[in-house]
Amino acid sequence: MDVRGEFSSEREINRIVDVGESPEFIEEKIISLAQAKPKGISDKDISAEIPDLAPARKAAAINKLLAQGYFDLFKQGGTLLYRLKDPSKAKSVKGADNEEKVVYNIIEEAGNKGIWIRDIRFKSNLMPTQLNKILKSLETKKFIKAVKSVAASKKKVYMLYNLEPDRSVTGGAWYQDQDFEAEFVDILNQQCYRFLEQKKDSTKNCKDGPIGARNIAFASSKEVWKFISDLGISKVKLSVEDLEMILNTLIYDGKVERTLSSDGSNLYRAVEPLLSPPGLIRTPCGVCPVRKNCCDVGEITPKKCHYIKEWLE
Amino acid sequence: MSIYLCKLCSVLLLEHFGPVVQTVGDDLLKYDRRSLRAIKAAVNLPLNKIKEVMCVLIKYGFVEHSKNDKLNEYIIVHERILMILRYPRYMFFVKSLLGDEAEIMLEELLRRGYETASKIIVKTYQRLKQLSSDRQQPVEILKEKFESLVKHQFLMRSIITPAALEDPIDLNVEKLDFSFPDLNLLALSRMANGIAANPGDNNIYWRINFDRFTQDIRDQIMVSAITKRFDDNAGELMRQMLNLMYLRTAEWRATSNPIPYVEIKDAVRKLKYPMLIQHLDQYLCLIEEDTCQFLKRVGDSGGGQFSINMKQAFTQLTWTTLENIVLERFGSKAARIFRLVRTRKYVEQEQIQQLAMIPAKEAKHLTYTLLQENYIHVQELKKTTVSNAPTKIFFLFHIDLDQVVGMEISHCYHALYNTIQRRDHENTVNKRMIEKHLRVQTLTSNLKEHGATEEQLNDIAEMMTPSEKLELGKVQDIIKKLGASELQIDETLFLLTMYSRYQEK
Numbered sequence: 001m002d003v004r005g006e007f008s009s010e011r012e013i014n015r016i017v018d019v020g021e022s023p024e025f026i027e028e029k030i031i032s033l034a035q036a037k038p039k040g041i042s043d044k045d046i047s048a049e050i051p052d053l054a055p056a057r058k059a060a061a062i063n064k065l066l067a068q069g070y071f072d073l074f075k076q077g078g079t080l081l082y083r084l085k086d087p088s089k090a091k092s093v094k095g096a097d098n099e100e101k102v103v104y105n106i107i108e109e110a111g112n113k114g115i116w117i118r119d120i121r122f123k124s125n126l127m128p129t130q131l132n133k134i135l136k137s138l139e140t141k142k143f144i145k146a147v148k149s150v151a152a153s154k155k156k157v158y159m160l161y162n163l164e165p166d167r168s169v170t171g172g173a174w175y176q177d178q179d180f181e182a183e184f185v186d187i188l189n190q191q192c193y194r195f196l197e198q199k200k201d202s203t204k205n206c207k208d209g210p211i212g213a214r215n216i217a218f219a220s221s222k223e224v225w226k227f228i229s230d231l232g233i234s235k236v237k238l239s240v241e242d243l244e245m246i247l248n249t250l251i252y253d254g255k256v257e258r259t260l261s262s263d264g265s266n267l268y269r270a271v272e273p274l275l276s277p278p279g280l281i282r283t284p285c286g287v288c289p290v291r292k293n294c295c296d297v298g299e300i301t302p303k304k305c306h307y308i309k310e311w312l313e
Numbered sequence: 314m315s316i317y318l319c320k321l322c323s324v325l326l327l328e329h330f331g332p333v334v335q336t337v338g339d340d341l342l343k344y345d346r347r348s349l350r351a352i353k354a355a356v357n358l359p360l361n362k363i364k365e366v367m368c369v370l371i372k373y374g375f376v377e378h379s380k381n382d383k384l385n386e387y388i389i390v391h392e393r394i395l396m397i398l399r400y401p402r403y404m405f406f407v408k409s410l411l412g413d414e415a416e417i418m419l420e421e422l423l424r425r426g427y428e429t430a431s432k433i434i435v436k437t438y439q440r441l442k443q444l445s446s447d448r449q450q451p452v453e454i455l456k457e458k459f460e461s462l463v464k465h466q467f468l469m470r471s472i473i474t475p476a477a478l479e480d481p482i483d484l485n486v487e488k489l490d491f492s493f494p495d496l497n498l499l500a501l502s503r504m505a506n507g508i509a510a511n512p513g514d515n516n517i518y519w520r521i522n523f524d525r526f527t528q529d530i531r532d533q534i535m536v537s538a539i540t541k542r543f544d545d546n547a548g549e550l551m552r553q554m555l556n557l558m559y560l561r562t563a564e565w566r567a568t569s570n571p572i573p574y575v576e577i578k579d580a581v582r583k584l585k586y587p588m589l590i591q592h593l594d595q596y597l598c599l600i601e602e603d604t605c606q607f608l609k610r611v612g613d614s615g616g617g618q619f620s621i622n623m624k625q626a627f628t629q630l631t632w633t634t635l636e637n638i639v640l641e642r643f644g645s646k647a648a649r650i651f652r653l654v655r656t657r658k659y660v661e662q663e664q665i666q667q668l669a670m671i672p673a674k675e676a677k678h679l680t681y682t683l684l685q686e687n688y689i690h691v692q693e694l695k696k697t698t699v700s701n702a703p704t705k706i707f708f709l710f711h712i713d714l715d716q717v718v719g720m721e722i723s724h725c726y727h728a729l730y731n732t733i734q735r736r737d738h739e740n741t742v743n744k745r746m747i748e749k750h751l752r753v754q755t756l757t758s759n760l761k762e763h764g765a766t767e768e769q770l771n772d773i774a775e776m777m778t779p780s781e782k783l784e785l786g787k788v789q790d791i792i793k794k795l796g797a798s799e800l801q802i803d804e805t806l807f808l809l810t811m812y813s814r815y816q817e818k
Contacts, residue, residue, distance in 0.1 A: 174670065180673065182671070182672050182675075185670045209591070210543065210544075210592055210596055210599050211592075211595040211598060211599060212595075245668075249649060249668075249670050251652075251656075252652045252653045252669060253648070253652070254633075254648070257604060273541070274538045274541065274542055274629060274630060275630060275633045275634060277637045277640075277641060278637055278638060278804065278805040278808070279798070279801025280638065280724065281638055281641040281642065282798070283728060283732065283801060285728035285731045285732065285802075286724070286802070286805075287642050291724070291727065294731065296734075301734075302730075302734040302735045302738070303734065303735060308731075308735055312791050312795075
């Protein structure tokens with residue numbers, strides 16, 4: 001806003017107003033010019049469009065537009081550029097004072113990721129009490145909203161009212177009211193595995209040899225997605241990516257293997273583990289929770305051990 | 314070295330050789346290598362006794378002798394002592410491959426450490442005779458059995474003979490000799506019937522080639538893994554590949570020399586696996602492309618060259634074992650985290666909970682439990698910033714496989730030690746009853762031989778009260794169960810030691 005000084009002499013403007021066209025007409029012309037160039041217009045552009053415009057009148061018109069919030073002003077490569085703001089946004093700040101505007105702009109910049117109140121305070125240099133007041137007033141006017149982030153349950157982030165919060169804030173399909181839906185994930189995990197296992201079982205009578213059987217056992221993530229969608233267990237709409245996340249957990253469970261198909265999509269297949277559970281953990285000592293304290297003397301000894309006793313019975 | 318390894322070796326020596334051997338063994342176990350004089354100073358036993366014990370230990374291969382700078386030192390071989398645990402498996406293996414007679418021969422040899430062929434054959438003959446008359450085999454067949462044991466390289470010529478024990482200098486020249494001497498069959502059958510004769514192998518002693526058994530168990534693990542992963546056909550293919558590997562590669566190489574496709578095909582054709590012959594290429598391709606990476610295609614000449622990647626195979630098997638251990642000890646969610654850290658190599662806490670899709674609190678709890686139990690490790694990465702500014706530290710989780718394997722191996726030692734202790738304990742607590750049972754049994758068999766009446770036998774059988782019988786059955790079950798679990802733990806131990814063995818090279 002510091003640029004306004006260049007054109008600030010009101011008297012000068014008043015002297016020139018009566019020459020040529022009416023100020024409203026000039027303003028409209030500038031706006032239409034700006035609309036044609038979404039990247040912004042410079043002083044030169046305006047001079048080229050309306051060559052017979054006196055600099056003072058031009059300044060007056062631009063100042064007025066800036067004051068009304070039609071334009072953003074910024075500097076690029078030494079020249080000043082005016083860019084048209086989204087008219088709907090421009091409208092929404094109407095009736096707000098300067099501080100509110102500043103806060104609103106900061107929140108707007110944060111986009112759908114939202115911004116934490118502390119960061120707003122640092123950026124705006126406003127007092128906490130004042131900032132709280134402003135935020136509250138903006139909230140009641142439904143310009144902005146507060147969203148709880150899943151990353152930290154007590155952290156509230158602010159974003160514009162009409163925005164859909166980002167996945168990193170809401171956690172995507174796996175969160176409801178900031179709670180991770182572990183059961184939902186578990187059920188999906190089981191169902192995906194069931195699907196892949198069925199697919200594998202269906203290959204038992206395959207006559208095309210082992211490789212053919214293996215290739216039949218593969219299912220693409222789309223197929224799994226379709227199966228899950230048809231089951232109708234999910235109230236939320238899941239994307240294929242969501243399902244790939246679930247399938248990845250199956251890989252980490254060691255139950256499923258993934259390969260890339262020729263068209264770049266992921267293929268999944270249920271696999272058998274290499275070994276059955278090792279002998280060590282089939283004995284009580286293998287899974288003993290107090291092994292560290294177990295020795296020949298003392299409270300915990302193999303002779304007195306309750307775990308072994310239970311196991312033997 | 315783990316304390317439990319020493320303790321385990323010590324109880325094994327006690328169980329199989331008695332307290333005197335254990336005392337000397339303990340001293341050796343404590344110091345790894347000792348001279349006779351040092352043992353004498355530490356152990357409260359007469360020198361004669363110690364020498365006797367050393368003879369026993371050397372005879373069974375538990376102790377090796379080394380001479381440097383005129384100092385005669387004795388080194389204890391832990392791995393060899395641990396093999397006592399595997400004797401039942403060796404015997405079962407020989408039994409399934411070569412039959413009962415071979416098993417008895419092996420058992421005799423295991424019991425004696427080393428022996429001449431003629432004596433083993435005669436002993437086996439007598440034992441078979443005692444067992445039952447219908448299983449009686451003539452000496453010729455027994456000799457053939459012995460020869461096939463040698464042919465399979467389960468037995469080898471012993472360099473330790475009574476003569477060599479007197480003068481132990483050339484004991485360390487290890488060379489494998491499998492040449493079988495001519496035996497006088499007539500003399501053998503005479504000896505079998507208790508008449509002194511000279512069979513012609515007076516100074517040729519045999520001992521067990523343990524390395525060969527180790528290889529067989531190793532191969533079995535690989536075959537059963539492939540069978541479980543794919544099917545019986547693939548398992549059989551793996552067995553054939555391993556057989557072919559022996560023809561061209563030293564036993565313990567990390568990867569085998571390339572095996573040409575033609576030879577595999579020839580080997581498979583001799584078998585009765587129609588599906589395997591039909592789809593041989595596909596099976597090879599299947600095993601090769603699988604993530605377990607047991608096979609590798611190394612060339613295309615002659616229809617393809619394949620090599621077996623032993624080291625890689627055991628690394629994979631070890632991972633699977635560890636994953637299973639984590640699964641059983643901490644649950645499936647923890648196993649998921651363990652595998653995730655494995656695949657991602659270095660990973661942050663935040664990523665773990667996101668990728669594993671486990672609620673943040675649970676994920677943290679499980680991660681730190683695994684960290685505390687040393688299954689995963691943490692690496693700190695400090696971001697270098699301007700001094701005084703609060704430094705940002707990244708905590709990256711990763712797995713140091715060697716360390717985890719080492720930990721699990723000592724876990725196995727501990728579990729084995731505990732199981733043996735417990736079994737001992739059960740035995741001592743119920744000693745009176747077990748001994749009574751034995752007395753009754755010997756009495757019955759003695760009386761039977763002397764032609765006692767049914768009534769007398771019944772009287773003796775009634776010496777054990779019904780409650781005692783019930784109790785005895787219980788105790789016997791317990792001891793059997795503990796014995797079986799020893800074998801199971803040893804299976805895990807074997808696999809993990811195989812991994813470290815390949816890692817060392």
